[in-house]
Amino acid sequence: MKKTLLFASLLSFALFSCGEKSTTTETGSETHASGDASSANSVSVSSSKTTSGIIDAYLAVKDALVADDAASAAAKSADLVAVLKSYDIAGAQTNDPEELERLQVEATGFAEKLATADIAAQRESFQALSVVLKDMLKIAGTDRTLYHQYCPMYKGNTGGMWLSASEDVKNPLFGSSMLTCGRVEETLALN
Template sequence: MKKPLLFALALSFALISCGGKTEENHEGHDMEHSSGHETEATPTASSVNNPTTAMIDAYLAVKDALVADDQVAAASKSQALVTAIQGFEAAASVEELKGKALAEAQKLASGDIAAQRESFQALSIAMKDLLKVAGSDRTLYQQYCPMYKNNTGGMWLSASEDIKNPLFGSSMLTCGKVEETIAMN
């Protein structure tokens, strides 16, 4: 029991001590590929009773699948996200945001990876708005890639400041920058 708590504390300290990094990186043609097995979806010790934990964990799992260019995994993991959003007991003030997030999460189950990425970007906006009102169980980073969708740009949320772009995957893995931090509350 002490080791997971110490790990969570060490991880929290590491994330907090790295704050303020907002460098833009457009080395998108770097073909370096992540294994797709990110640890971002792991909740912190303080998140166990937070009502947004399941939604955030499932969202980050879908993000990691898109980072890894895995359309099948993204579709599969979207089912857990839909279930988590449906199970989230929202106050009346966030019910509309919950509905928007749910509609976009449901679209992730089918279609090609380009359609999934478009739905994921719309989902990311709804999740950001929802978490700003409902609260987050961990610090999240709003990341932005200006090159997405013919240079109109797109955003997503990450539990790490490191850029792993789900909107392009391996074709432009590190394109983007941190635009905003959503604090744990």
């Protein structure tokens, strides 16, 4: 009986935490758990086709994690590693090629760790990769609008982020257990 009551309490907490329409952060700005990007910060990034392959491969891994498919995420990570390694920094129109190269190396390292069969380890590497890739795309540019999404409940409520091509939240850090937990934090919009 106690276990059932405890489980019901934890489930209620999880649903309540991710189901809120809006909350106020310490800075006083309004954030949304519904995936609504209308009040998210918008950052202008340059238009670039050079990152298309990286974004496509990243989104394929994200979709596999959303579907709780560790085998597919591991297989798709090989494509991501390949496009990251072959990314031509010299061809990128950037003022900071050294920082771009550092981010490329770091992103490749996290992408290589996705080759494991352990979905929890994949999700941890994917979250770290997402942070680095967002910074890389801000420098290198993108071929589409991307949404930086954030789930406050990931990793013991320390939170985690990922990038999506849609403002609809499909959480790769929890998959089917908390599929819509999260909100749009920032929009990477084309110039």
